[in-house]
Amino acid sequence: MKYNAKKIAEELLKGNGYYVVPKLFSKKDVKVAREQIIEIAKSYQATQKIKNQKELSVLSVTNHVWNLIDKHEVFRKLVQHDLIIEVFSIILGNELKLGSFAARIQQPGDKRQLPHLDYPYWDMYKLKSFPKYINSSFAMNCQSTIMIDDFTLKNGATMVGPGSQLRGYFPKEEEFWPIMKQTTGEAGSVMLMTGLLWHGAGDNKTNKPRVGILGQYLPKFVKPMEDQLASVDMKVIKKCNKKLQNLLGVGYPYPQVLDSTKLDY
Numbered sequence: 395m396k397y398n399a400k401k402i403a404e405e406l407l408k409g410n411g412y413y414v415v416p417k418l419f420s421k422k423d424v425k426v427a428r429e430q431i432i433e434i435a436k437s438y439q440a441t442q443k444i445k446n447q448k449e450l451s452v453l454s455v456t457n458h459v460w461n462l463i464d465k466h467e468v469f470r471k472l473v474q475h476d477l478i479i480e481v482f483s484i485i486l487g488n489e490l491k492l493g494s495f496a497a498r499i500q501q502p503g504d505k506r507q508l509p510h511l512d513y514p515y516w517d518m519y520k521l522k523s524f525p526k527y528i529n530s531s532f533a534m535n536c537q538s539t540i541m542i543d544d545f546t547l548k549n550g551a552t553m554v555g556p557g558s559q560l561r562g563y564f565p566k567e568e569e570f571w572p573i574m575k576q577t578t579g580e581a582g583s584v585m586l587m588t589g590l591l592w593h594g595a596g597d598n599k600t601n602k603p604r605v606g607i608l609g610q611y612l613p614k615f616v617k618p619m620e621d622q623l624a625s626v627d628m629k630v631i632k633k634c635n636k637k638l639q640n641l642l643g644v645g646y647p648y649p650q651v652l653d654s655t656k657l658d659y
């Protein structure tokens with residue numbers, strides 16, 4: 395299926411604020427990704443202090459597996475899908491950077507999240523810590539949510555507030571719940587949005603974990619949330635193609651020491 399990246403970008407910016415691309419990723423890639431995420435999440439059980447033994451019966455004690463780029467080649471493939479990069483380059487500029495690529499597991503029984511914005515807007519409830527007149531005139535974050543399991547109304551498919559990306563302020567619950575919709579889809583589908591869209595994971599009322607991968611993409615001038623160059627092994631980075639190296643920030647020159655008296659000759 396051929397998608398029109400410009401139209402999708404327009405929908406994220408000026409339309410409903412989100413777009414679900416059905417089954418963008420192959421069953422094989424999704425299976426490998428799921429196996430990897432589960433294996434890593436399970437290994438956390440051994441290293442984390444578990445207060446409640448019952449937690450051992452679910453997939454893991456964690457809601458996140460961070461730094462996926464370092465963990466397996468399948469993630470290095472998923473993160474740079476042409477359609478995602480094309481759409482997000484229109485919105486963020488063609489030197490966009492990866493802010494984070496992490497699995498998020500909505501565990502059985504996990505309650506819905508409060509509606510929120512994503513980094514760097516996530517704490518915009520502290521309005522004074524942001525520039526005066528900050529608004530939604532341009533986006534400083536794009537998010538991809540890759541559905542590693544089917545996302546359903548029962549297992550906590552991501553909740554969104556259609557059109558809320560235009561409001562430019564932190565979500566108010568009384569404004570979110572009346573407009574809330576859930577973004578369902580089969581495993582391998584991806585939901586695209588900007589970090590300005592009011593959203594959050596839904597209630598997982600099933601007895602199985604709901605796994606997704608959250609990809610955070612930023613304009614080149616926003617500091618990434620995960621320090622890619624410090625987190626991903628240099629041996630892995632050297633083997634990445636140019637497109638992924640650029641996403642990880644290889645060669646991006648700032649900040650740098652420009653004061654010659656501080657340079658080590």
Ligand SMILES: O=C(O)CCC(=O)C(=O)O
Pocket residue numbers: 498500512550551552553593594595596606
């Ligand atoms: O897992 C989801 O559906 C959304 C998660 C999310 O919005 C977050 O953790 O910031």
